[in-house]
Amino acid sequence: MRTTKLIPLAAALTAGLLLAGCSADGEPTGASGGDAPTTANVDKAALDTGDYPTTPAPPYGYADPTSAGSIEGQRLSEFTTLPYEIDADLTEVKMPTGPLKDGGAVSMLISGNVSQVALDNGMMTGFSTVASTPGRDNSRSVLHAVLRFGDNAAATAAAEGIYQGLLTEDSGMGLPVPENIDVLPNTKVTVHDIPDLKKVDVNALTVHGDYIIYTWASAPTDQKDWTAKSVAKALQLQEPLLDKFPATPKDKTKELKIDQNDLLIYAVPNKEGDARQTSQMAVYGPRGMAHRSTNPQLTYEVLTGAGVEHAASYNTSVYRAASADDAITVLDAFVDDLTAAGFAAAPAPAGLPDAKCLAKDTTSGEENYCYVVNGRYMGEAGGLDKKDVDQQIAAQYLILEQADQDAE
Structure with a gap:
């Protein structure tokens, strides 16, 4: 979905509305399609995952009074x-x-x-x-x-x-x-x-x-x-x-799962101590992801067409498509979109030659995005630090190796 990091924009204070001075999370879209990604050439010994976990997270459990509003708001986005x-x-x-x-x-x-x-x-x-x-x-x-x-x-x-x-x-x-x-x-x-x-x-x-x-x-x-x-x-x-919104009853918020569709466990979390936005640690549908995309219409149409009913957003984003071919379709569409926006192919992380990475110089610094596919799942990492993005996508690859390919 091409999720960009927050980029400052001019604040607009009007008669009754303050638009905060920063842009929303967007997502990269980009690069030429090319051959379907494979994992045959992965050298696990060469992967640099930094301090990021390389296994799925334990179940996140249920909302508490401080998080219920954010989780229900994430659901409402769809x-x-x-x-x-x-x-x-x-x-x-x-x-x-x-x-x-x-x-x-x-x-x-x-x-x-x-x-x-x-x-x-x-x-x-x-x-x-x-x-x-x-x-x-x-x-x-x-x-x-x-x-x-x-x-x-x-x-x-x-x-x-x-x-x-x-x-x-x-x-x-x-x-x-x-x-x-x-x-x-x-x-x-x-x-x-x-x-x-x-x-x-x-x-x-x-x-x-x-x-x-x-x-x-x-x-x-x-x-x-x-x-x-x-x-x-x-x-x-x-x-x-x-x-059509299936609102959680007021007295049932304690039964509201944080990981609505057992997908968030596969997203790479923020580093310890990093601030978490209310839009993160979330599971969205195609519409929810499109709200935060650099190309909302393409994101919504591509995800819907590929059968991506759910996507997780944390430090990385994870998309679960209807099939492995559909996951590759999403990757190619996002990469092509980024390429059209001026991003160029960038080196893949060491040990993960089939990852698709792109970069572009901006006023905020060099924006970097990397993608990897494993079966029905596509992982996406983005940021201004190329080494950190490479570490995220390497960790993401190892996590997706353990993802449930038969999940609904």
Whole structure:
């Protein structure tokens, strides 16, 4: 899926929305297809795995009160609209894309004191996704989020509190005004024209059962119609997805498995002491992985076509395809995508000649990605340190040697 590390982006503080100053995890896509990877030439004695484990992790067990919201948010990602589905040009993924572990996380989405509103009304979990049109000139952006509460009454109260906060808390650029969108009679909408920036921002809040569907859209002033159409499209797509979400009952969070599909045990974990993001130590579906991808549409379509129902994300990512041929198809698609983005073939790790590695110089340093296939499984490692990425993919290869090829 090409998962890039977090890359700083310009922060955008608007009337009621703070886009954090960093991009979302993306993933590499890339390299020429070529012959199918094999493991016949592996020299295990030459593999350098550093301090990374080389065997599957023990079972991760069940969520505790501090992790349940993040895990449920990871699950919710598979039932959240992708920005490119709202507008095909929304392909540059940004933060805050990822699970929202509780009401306090709403402060990443909306400025002011509205996160306290979410906390006071018992927000349980959520998921947010953000993307813009590439480039800075004439850019359009959408932040789309789903926030879960204990019941409809709590969601309704929270939506009203957030709405009033948007209308009354000045973030430094003046206050928005309420507005009605004819096709969204049950949606609370604010509009903020910002002449100094030559842009307009729209916030939309819709209560749907126990959830708030929140969409922020921003565009140049002369494209105000686009913002209204975008929030309407987001809601149209989101409601049927949300109706399919198999939410964990409030009293069953202790029964929520961390490793939903016995796949996370095969991903290489972070090094001891390294910070873990809420989007990590997770199991996603194709849609969940696409939210964080450098090429969301390709990721979703390739994974779906290859029968990748589940993928694990930790320090590395692991994809379980329908067959060995399907795993190779995913690898080739990702490598071709990265190649098209300017990545070039890089040396494979010592002892693992059939790994596919790519590199590209960027403003953040040299970005590196490596891939390896074992049966139905494909492992992916990425980062700015070539030696570390090589160690990750070497460890990943040894772990995947022990993976259950008959898992469902």
